[in-house]
Amino acid sequence: MTTITIDKELLEQVVNKLLTCWPKSDPLVNELRAALAAPATAPAWHDAPTVPGLWLNSVFMKVEDVEQWHIDCQLHLECARWFGPIPPDGDKP
Secondary structure, X not given: OOOOOOOXXXXXXXXXXHHOOOOOOOHHHXXXXXXXXXXXXXXXXXXOOOOXXXXXXXXXXXXXXXXXXXXXXXXXXXXXXXXXXXXXXXXXX
């Protein structure tokens, strides 16, 4: 299997457009929907942290332990990007 990186929202738009002319009973439709619903398998860049855990902040180039309250308060800095969540040492994503 080859892994590619593509913006999830763009992929969802393409899949939804494709599915308008595809029989909904086709097993491939369920596979596509399941793949889109699956959690990310590797850290990625975001505008703000999406789940608690370790995140790299692009402004300070510092790894921070983000808690749920940070996410609830929409922790973000102007122009900052966040890379994560980063699995703890020894854990697989």
